[in-house]
Every structure is written in C-alpha cells, then in structure tokens.
Amino acid sequence: VFSAVWYQRSGRRLALASRPTTVIDASKMRRSSHREAQEARISRRTALIAGAAIVGGLPRDARADDVPVPIAVQCDLLVKVAAYDRNLPARAGSKALVLLVTKRNDAESARVAAAMTKELSAHPTIAGLPHDEATATFTDAASLAQACRARRVAVLFLASGFGDGEVAAVAKALAGGDVLSAAAVPSYVATGVVLGFDLVSGKPKLLCNQSQARRQNVALGAEVLQLMKVLA
C-alpha cells in the first residue's frame, strides 16, 4: 500500500544485485564498447551543442544580480564619495555634469541609468556644486573619452551591460583625462572603473581602483580610502 516508489527502489536494487554473470563474446563487447563510446561522444556533443545554444542565446548583459546595490544607495554613496575627490571642483567648474552611459539595446542598462538619473535629481549638490545629468548610449571608448573632455564631465557613470573589453577600452581612453568614473556593476572596477559598489554579507561596500584613479586625476583622501576595498 505504501509508496510504490519506495518499494520499486528496493526492488531495483535487488535486481541489480542478483543479475546473473554472463560470459560475453569479446568482439561483441568491443563492438558494444565502441558503439557505447560513440553514443557517449554523440550525446556529449549534443549536450555541448545544446549547452552552447542555451548559454550562447543568453543576453550578454550583466545579470540583474550584478547590480547588487539598490540604485538609491549607490547614488547616496556616489554623492558622498564625490565630495572627497579633491580635484572635482576644479574639474567641474561652476556646475558638475554627471554623464550616465548605457549599453545600446540593453533594457537593464537603460533601467539602471534612468533610476540613477532620478535619484541624482533628489540631491541638490555634488561636492557642494549644483549638478546636471546627461545620458548617452555607448558607441566606442574614444568617443566617450572625447565627450568627457569636451563637456567637462565631472562624474562618468557606467550602467550595466558592458563587456570586459568595453570597460577596459573606456579605462584606457580615459587615462590621462580628468573624470571620476563610477559603475553600477562591481566587477567593472577591477577592469578599470575608479569607483564601484558591491554588496557583501548584506551590506554595501565601496570598491576603488586606485591606480586608475591616479590616471584620471581623481584624488581621494586616505581617510575615505580606509572605508573602501582598494583593488589596484
């Protein structure tokens, strides 16, 4: 009466244990082994192709989890850290411009940038300066660096969806310039963004790429660096 599965499982074990030993023709065994190996290869190949199809079909943007810190908290942290960039007032002039960069055709990236824009608008000043926000879609790193120079961008914020190569190219293009770069995705910091936000053990953490900060003329004081995880 009880769970058929339970008894079936016991029965199956019993059948395996009592299976008679049979002498098999060696050639058949080899053929059999060959066929099994071939089938195994085919099934492995099928599995690989299927896996590749599934994973390859994935959108290349970052996971939603890869923006782990709520945008409101990121904004709060960004505004507070920017106040410790000693070179920001000179860089910004009378008004700090925040340029938010999104990945083309990436809904998550657009959502992150839109949310950050709205959150920034709730802060009257950045480093004591009034500020404006502008959003741009990423085309290439050189154009982005040119735009930063031309428009005297004080803070560059990368939303999500960028590949490692793109972030590295942006970092290279910004080197020698004068801008505080920040990103919603913490893994971008290791690739060359100055400031990032991570969530570890349920609490926000600040990440800083110090060598990139020097290349971009960002001067954060030692006291604020003590609160950050400095990656490079």
Added chain:
Amino acid sequence: LRLRSCLALGLAAIASLPGPALADGLTDLEAVLEEPVLSTATRTAETRAAAPATSTIITAEDLWRFGIRSLDEAINYLSLGMFTQDPLHAVEIGARGVLLSADYGNHVLLLVDGHALNEQWDGTAYFERGAAVPFELIDHIEVIVGPGSVLYGSNAMFGVIHIFTKRAKDYRGAHVVLDVQLPTAFKAGAGAGYEFKLFGVPAEITAQLEYYGQRGPAFTFGPQSYGIDAVTGRPKRFGATGPATGVWGGAPSQTYFSQVPAGYVRFIAGNFEVSLRSAMYRRGNPYVDVTNTFPFGYNDRDSFELDRWLSVDVKHRATLSPIVSLSSRAYGDTYDYQQRAVTYAAEDCLPGQLEGCQRHLIGVSRWLGAEERASFDWTKDGRFETQIGVEGRLRFVGSKDDITDRATGVVAGSLNAYQHYERALAIYGQQTARPLKWLALNAGARFDLDERFGSRISPRAAVVVNPWQSASIKAIYAEAFRAPTAYESFFTDPTIQLAPDHLKPEVTRSVEGIFEQRLGTHRVMAGVFRTFFSDMVSLTSLTDAEIAAAVAAGKLQPGTPFALQYRNVATIDSYGFEAAIDGSALRGRFRYGLNVTGAYVRRRPAPGAPLEQLPVAPSLFGNARISYELGGYLPTLALAGLAASARLADQGVSGAFQPVPYAPPQLQGRLTISGRAPLAKGLSYRLSGEISSSGRNPYVVGPNQAATPQQPSAELVPVVQYRCGLGLLYDLPF
C-alpha cells in the same frame, strides 16, 4: 523609573562612544555603508529602514566573529524577535513569545537562496545543525519576524529566515574548515568558489561539502519509577538487558548523537542559476519523551531519527524593458523521514508482542514546482512598482508505520499507510509606491489554492514614513497561514486516533508599529506588536458520544476508551514590544548590539476553555554583543550573551506536576577570540568558550510525563552548561 533609567543610560552610552562626531561627513558615509540591504521582505533589494518588516541581518563576519556554529546560535545570540529552545534533539523555534512545541519548525519558513527547505509531508525545517546548509558558505542571513505569507505562502507564520550563500567573488579559491566543540562534536568541510567564462558569458560556481558529527555528552537521568506494564502486569522494561524493574534512568552513553553530511552547489551562467542541495540528518535522543518521539528503549543506539533531502532549483531572470522584468523558477525536491524506535515493553506494542517491538515510521514527500514573477517598474526608479506572480506545485506525500515484533522479527503490519498526489496553485501581487520623499506604501496579497485544505488569502499592508532625517516609522498589518500537514491530515490509528474531518489552515494576523532612528553609525529601534493566532491545530480528546459514533462507523476499534483527533480549535493572543540598539565606532573596529523582546501570550486550547500560559516560550528574551578588532595579526575579541525569563515546561499545564515545572531564567555568555594566524598565510582561527547559568530547559523528560503518586514533580531536560570550541579555516586562493 527603571525603564527610564535604562533609556537614559543607553543614550548616555551612545553619546560617550569613542569615534568621530556624528556630524562628521565620513561618518555619514559609514552610516550608509552600515545600513544593511535586504530582499526577503518584498523580494526587492532595499535598505532595512525602508523594508516593511522587523528584520535582522546577520553577516558572515558576525557568524565568525561571535563563534556562531549553527543557525540556532545565530538566532539566539544575534537576532531580534526569534529564539530557539533545545530539548537535546532538534531545537524548537519561536518568535515574539510564541513557540509551539513539537511542530518540527513548521511555523517558520526557512529559505536558502529563495528555495524553501520546509518539506511537504510535515512542513519540517530544522534550525540547528540539522538545517544542513554548509555554514562557511553563508553570506548573510535575513531574519524577518512576523507573518510573511504574502509572498511566500504556507509556513511563514512566525516569520521567514532566509539564508543567502556566497557568490564566487566572495568565496574565491579553495577553503578547508575544521571545527571542534570539545569534547563531543566536530565538523570538517571543504569548499571552493571559481569564476570563469562559459561561451563568452560570465559564469561562476560555488560549492561546499561538510560533515558534522556529535556524540554526547552523557547526562544522568532519573531514576523515575514508572511501575507496571499495563499488558504484562509486570514492572515495565526500559532496556535490552537486566531485569525489568519499572524504573527508568541512568546515564545513557549511546543515544545522544547527530550525524549531518551536507553539500551545496550553486552554478551561475549569465542570467541562469542552478542550485543543488543534498543532505542527511541522523540523530538520537537521550531520553524518553512522548511529545517528540516514541518511547525509545533506554540507551538504545538502534533508536534514531533520519531525514534526507535532495533538491534542485533553476532560476532565470530577464529584463525585457526598463519597465518590465521577469523571474522564472523551477524546482524539485525529494525528502524522506524515518523514525526507528525500539521499545522493550509490551504495552508500547501491538497485542502479542510481549518482548517489545521496533516501530519504523516513514514519511516521504516529493514535489515539483514552477514560479513566474513579473515586475513592472512604472516610473523606472522603483518608486511605483508592481509585482505579479504565479506558482504551481505538484507533490506526493506518503507514510507508513511498520511495527516489528522484537522477539520474532516479523512485521505485524503497516499502520497508517497512505499516499497522496496533490496540486497547489498560488497567485500573488504586490504594489509598492513612494509618492512622496517621506512616504512609502506597500500593499499585497497572495491567494493560495490547495487540494489539501482549500484556499486562503494572505494580505499585507504597510506604511513607512520618514518624519525627519534617518528616522522611519512603520505601521504594518499582515496575515499568514500554515497549511495543515500531511501528517496531521492523514494520520489515523484505530486504537487511539481518528483522522481529521477537514483541517483548515492555521492563521495568524498581526499588527505592528516600529520606530527607527539612525544616529551616524548607530541605530535605535523600538516597536510594539499584537498578534492573534486562530484555527491552531491541536490534538483534541473525543467525547464518549464521538467515540461511540466513530466505533459505529468502523473508524475506531470497539472498546476504545479514549481517542484523539486533530482539530482547528486553539487560539493564541500575543502582544508585546521589541527594541534594538546597535552600531559601530572606530571605523568599524568596535561593534555592539542589543535586542530585547517582551511578550504577553495566552492560549485558549479550545473554544470556551480558560486561557492558559503558553509553555516553553520565554516572555522576555534578549541578547547583547560587543566586539573589538585589535587589527593586523592581533585577534578580534567578541563577547555575546543571551537572557531568557523563566519558561513553563512543555507538560507544565497538562502534567499536573507539583510544583508547576519551570526552567529557571537563563543567562548565557560566549567569549570568542578570532584572527589570522601570523605564521601561516591563509589560516584563520577562532577560540570560544561558553557558559550557561541555567542547568535545565523547559521539557519534561522520562516516561512520567504527568505527575504520579511516586513522582509528583517533573524532571526537566538538562543543559550543556560549559562548552568550548576551536575552529580553523584555511583559505587557499587559486
């Protein structure tokens, strides 16, 4: 006056804390970094202050720093509102002054990375080592107190405990752990975290395997004079050897043990995530206890309980537009429970089994489910967000109870054998709105339709107001339910127990108000609550007329003098307060915290019955902690303590003992020293010592679960009063 003095003292203590002035800009930044982010309350990441819940976040650092080795220790030493009690087998969990003994944890929903661990046969979830989640893999634990069915369905009556495991970036490399609690327990484990690219897509895998083993200590019980075996007319036999004396007691050395192998793997590639958990929990109980176990033979290693789990969970997330995102989930679980109990007494067995018997209870559940959740962020900034979800589940539950004659080895038959296939469907929705900078609203409901019990709607409504900077006032109304378990719904025994006619879900309704104020990196919180539980399932004695009707219907054996039935009869009313204060100074090197919960709880066991005190649960419970990091290779010193008021024993109401048995007030403290080993790179250590003032917990042990002329007073379960432990963790990066 005393309360006012305490408040004044607390405020003075905060004001006198070392560190920068509160107006310091860096402290503002630290304050943001100290504010936890949680996602269990609304299934959206948000700060604790914004979440419509009373919550505690326990970090991996806290677990290591305070020498925490299991979930129950984390709850007791670090959380607000919840507490556990240890009867020397699986611990029991309660919240806000309410604990329902022998519920196998089924009034609290336990999640790991969003996957419910409560199984489908009896709703079982364990909160000690039996939780069987590799501990070093835990990133943080969110403890939400209060009804949580609005998004999670059944079992979330007292609250939701959500364990989040580490991402590979936070567990990079290989890790080996060895933990010893002298002289009775040890744990060994190994794990790893690795990030890589899979066909150009970022991927990662984290995994941990561990084994926990415990044996002893040997407590001395009794002697308790039980007397005559009702069947043989001779003194009852409690052991395999020696004469039958009718006396129970001694120092069992074989029966108090646990073995918990557990493994957890999480693989993430792009927007896909797969997690796999497998675990086993085998344990023995050192004493006879009619509540949780069959009457085991004395000091018998063949009597044990065993749980086994295997689960898989597959998730996918997709952002379809800046407004719409989708979360999909499919899961499958298999679980079985076995209880083997040897008894040497004829009166515990079937007719004719004069040498005793072995009872073998098996419960099985297997379930498959799928969930689809859509989020609509209408204003693209989380200020006006709608969540709609649907979840479907197919499950199998089965059970049987074999009784084997100890003399002949013949299985006399299976009692109470059943198997059922059931379907369940749920639809839920939640609307959050922040129409003003200082105002947030949250309203939602979940409709559960289940073949076992019918339907249930679980609403929640919350208002969060920020009257001034860093302050929040929350008002929350919420309902939750616990579905009747298969064990309650289908158990029947023609000699003593009728199957229920139709069990409804247990329901809780709660209203609470919370005030929270941040002062830099310090936080003060105070709240009040009122919780009402109705339709609580209780084993109820049948009247003579009901027994006669059941006998006539063939449901009970003729001549049955006494019979029971599960019914929705009890109600519980609870109200009280919660308060917490925590914070850090000296750039996080100094940390402290204090949580207190007080509750007045009364239960009405049946309509018209007088109100009675709820046993086991303390009416006042709290914990406190303090730690200081010396820095570098110098250790971190941490002291944690807990306090509980006197607790009425589980048989304190029904046992008619004199005096009424209470476990004394409990004070417990643990000192932990942890740090990095100076000469071995990657090696960390922690040493801890614990002392408890109370020698007894509120559970009556022994065969005399009610007063007898020979034993009018109760014997309560002993407590391990002194413990020390050493833990080593070796991190090997690769």
